[in-house]
Every structure is written in structure tokens, then in C-alpha cells.
Amino acid sequence: MKILLTGATGYIGFQLLHTLVSAGNRVVCCVRDTDRFSPPESIKDSIETVQLDFLDSNTLSKIPEDIDAAYYLMHSMSGSANYQNLELTCAENFRKVISATTAEHVIYLGGILNEDNLSEHLASRKAVESELAKGTYNFTAIRSGIVVGSGSGSFEIIRDLVEKLPVMITPKWLKTKCQPISVFDVMKFLHLSLKNPKTYNKIFDIGGPDILTYKQMLLEYAKFRKLLRLIISVPVLTPRLSSYWLYLVTETSYRLANALVSSMKIDITCHNQELQQLLSIEPMNYNSALAVALPVLEQQPSVNPQLVSSEGKNDLSVSSDWLNTPKHGCLKDKKTANVTDTETTMQKIWAIGGDTGWYYANWLWKLRAVLDKMIGGVGLGSGRRDPNDLYVGDKIDFWRVAYVNKTEKRLILFAEMKVPGEAWLEFQIKGTTLHQTATFRARGILGRMYWYVLLPFHAFIFRGLINRLAK
Missing domain, CATH: 3.40.50.720 (NAD(P)-binding Rossmann-like Domain)
Known part of the structure; x- marks a missing residue:
């Protein structure tokens, strides 16, 4: 029609x-x-x-x-x-x-x-x-x-x-x-x-x-x-x-x-x-x-409402451009960088965490994991399943893969660490530009205080991370 x-x-x-x-x-x-x-x-x-x-x-x-x-x-x-x-x-x-x-x-x-x-x-x-x-x-x-x-x-x-x-x-x-x-x-x-x-x-x-x-x-x-x-x-x-x-x-x-x-x-x-x-x-x-x-990833209402599967699948039932981290009621840190070599940057993104680490200020990521473990969180856990390959549901330190697609050059991670809210970290290469977005859906006043207290650290860590990935 x-x-x-x-x-x-x-x-x-x-x-x-x-x-x-x-x-x-x-x-x-x-x-x-x-x-x-x-x-x-x-x-x-x-x-x-x-x-x-x-x-x-x-x-x-x-x-x-x-x-x-x-x-x-x-x-x-x-x-x-x-x-x-x-x-x-x-x-x-x-x-x-x-x-x-x-x-x-x-x-x-x-x-x-x-x-x-x-x-x-x-x-x-x-x-x-x-x-x-x-x-x-x-x-x-x-x-x-x-x-x-x-x-x-x-x-x-x-x-x-x-x-x-x-x-x-x-x-x-x-x-x-x-x-x-x-x-x-x-x-x-x-x-x-x-x-x-x-x-x-x-x-x-x-x-x-x-x-x-x-x-x-x-x-x-x-x-x-x-x-x-x-x-x-x-x-x-x-x-x-x-x-x-x-x-x-x-x-x-x-x-x-x-x-x-x-x-x-x-x-x-x-x-x-x-x-x-x-x-x-x-x-x-x-x-x-x-x-x-208030899902893990927002989908259009023509898609059956569901949280992202924890099984090793890449064939989600929705086109990626209709599937996003939450937009409303969230705090975001968006950064971009020009990519020197797309394939090299892709390899770095797909190998992030585990034994490879987080490319910049790795000691701060480890400190965050220790603090998380002390308050009953998962800490670094077992690192990651495979050093170079990723599937939906895979664990990467204290993150879990919410969406991954090499063709689209896109990876979305959902935080499993202890935070007063929910957190996502997304990477996507569009043309020769790397887009990196940290999203935080704060839970109450404490969640907002947490975000703003850590804002200077986020500015330092996330800028360094995207620059290392883009080189």
C-alpha cells in the first residue's frame, strides 16, 4: 500500500x-x-x-x-x-x-x-x-x-x-x-x-x-x-x-x-x-x-520488545540503524577522531579489553575494576572469551557486548560494573571518522552526582582512548 x-x-x-x-x-x-x-x-x-x-x-x-x-x-x-x-x-x-x-x-x-x-x-x-x-x-x-x-x-x-x-x-x-x-x-x-x-x-x-x-x-x-x-x-x-x-x-x-x-x-x-x-x-x-x-538497547516498536540476547548471535531482528543506546533521560559524552587506517582501528576496537587492555590510562581502568570488586561487582572478571572475535553476549572485563557488526563497523558495550544507573560505550566508524559515545542513564540524584564527579576523569580517559584507537 x-x-x-x-x-x-x-x-x-x-x-x-x-x-x-x-x-x-x-x-x-x-x-x-x-x-x-x-x-x-x-x-x-x-x-x-x-x-x-x-x-x-x-x-x-x-x-x-x-x-x-x-x-x-x-x-x-x-x-x-x-x-x-x-x-x-x-x-x-x-x-x-x-x-x-x-x-x-x-x-x-x-x-x-x-x-x-x-x-x-x-x-x-x-x-x-x-x-x-x-x-x-x-x-x-x-x-x-x-x-x-x-x-x-x-x-x-x-x-x-x-x-x-x-x-x-x-x-x-x-x-x-x-x-x-x-x-x-x-x-x-x-x-x-x-x-x-x-x-x-x-x-x-x-x-x-x-x-x-x-x-x-x-x-x-x-x-x-x-x-x-x-x-x-x-x-x-x-x-x-x-x-x-x-x-x-x-x-x-x-x-x-x-x-x-x-x-x-x-x-x-x-x-x-x-x-x-x-x-x-x-x-x-x-x-x-x-x-x-527502559531497555538495554532502544528498538522501534515494530520489533518485539526484548532485551538483547546473551547468546552468541549477531543476527538481531532489527536493522542496526533502528537500534540505539537510549537517547532520552540520559547523559552522554560524545567524541570523534579522524581515522588514519580504518582496518587498523577496527582491529583495535575488536581486540579491546582483556589482555590487550584499554589502550590509554590502563591503570585507571584496572583501579575502577578493583573498586568495583570491593563493592560486590564483577571487577575485571575473566577478561574476554576470544582475543580478536566478538559476539553479542560476550564479556569484555566489566562490560558485555550488546551489539556487534563488523560490516557496519559498530560495537556497543553495556556496563556490568556497579554504577548508580546504566552505562553504555559505543564505537562506530563512519567513513574516515571514529565516533565514540559514552551514555549513562542515571538513577536518581546519586546517579547524576556520580556522572558529574567523574566527568573530568571521563574527559581524560575517553579522549585518550579515541586518539589511540584512531591512530
């Missing part, structure tokens, strides 16, 4: 792109700025990118007429103060142009509504839904609960609050109820609804099996991350003050915080879960959603 995808640079849109391409579809990606859209090389032959703006009807002639279906995933939560009118204009222009194509089906992803008490943000979503439903195509509206996934705006706020604040003085709206759903399940609903006559011209709610208050979501996240957190709700924080509170202690923008706060004051739980039965989907619970939102 040929599918039009709007919002391709957004969180859900970019996740859905891989799902659609993996199913053999050709996808037309609508973006306002092609410079902000960087699809992986592995799918470029399966997509077509068009630069346009649904607020400007003069740009919409670029949309192909021979499409089979379309997804509407555009929202203006963090845009202009006049975002309601802008959203409605986008929806109207979309409806008109898609009605003139061969598209048989349009799917819209919105948020679960509380019809008796609509926030300004959710009222705008409902108006968009009503406008899109006027088209000549078959229309499906899917209303989702809070999406649990690394990169989701709501989830990142939860992560920031719990990771950074041991004690939280919170607004009373943390007692309102919601129905969180994993991004993996959202992808299933969006994909399996596509051109399915059973879903035509209907409105569905989707959510996970757990109905939780926002306070429970925060505490369950803290429990999952093994963090002790105290939450005290007070009635004095107005919506405006609540928005500033989120803006100051998390990485969200004020406009996004304001839109989320207005929605969080209202219970939003599923009223119609018919789609779950129609498509035979059993959404995972909140704890399972957290587990796949």
Missing part, C-alpha cells in the same frame, strides 16, 4: 514509520522542514518525503493523488497561543486535499476525552476529530491514554520528576485517574486498524489494563527504578503555578506543560475498548510498559 504519514518528525509518527515500512508499505512522509527529518538509510528506498505545511493550502499540491490511506498525527500542543484555530485549519486543509485523492481510509490518533469536562487542549482534539470525519474517505478515530515510551512528552515528565526529585510537593491533580498504554501497543492498534473495514467510521478508546492516578504512576516508576520517593500533594498550586513547576523541574516547554496540566486535572479513562476485541490485542500493564520503555 501507499500510505501518507503526517507528523513524521514527531514521536509517534517516527515510531510508526518503521512499523509501516517493515510491513512492506511505501510511505509518503509529510514534513514542514526536511532538515529536521533524518530517516535511517535502511528505509530510504521505501519512503518519499514531501515538504509542505497544512496551514498553507498552496503547498498541498505536492501530495500524491494515488495514495491508499493516510494517518493524521499532527498536534500543536507546544505551538502558538492560538493553537486551537491553527489545529482546525490544518484539519480542514487535510480533509479537503485527502478527499481529492484515492485514499480509502484515514486514521486519526487523539487523546481519550472526558465528555463532561473537556480541557481546552482536549476540546481542540475533539474539534479536529469532527472536522476530519467530514471527508469522503472512511474515517477511524483512535483516542489514546498517556503513551509510555522513551520520548513521549508525558512519559519524559514522569521520568524527570522521579529521577530528579527525592521529595515532591505536588498539585492535587496528581490524584486524577488515567489509563497509560505502551507505545508498542499504540503501534499495534494504529497498524492493525489500517484499511480494516471493522474499524471504519468509528471512534475507539485505547489504554492499558491499569487505571492509575498520576501519583501512582510516579511511585510505580520510582519502584521500577528502585528509588525511594516521597510525594506530598497540596491544594494551593493553581494550574498556572503547576505549569511553571513542571517547566522548572523538567525539560518540557512551558506551553507543553500548560497543555498537559489542563488535561491532567481531569479523569481520562477508556469508555469504549471495542478495538481491543476487534483486533485481538491485549495491551501490556504499566510495569511491563516501563520495562520496554
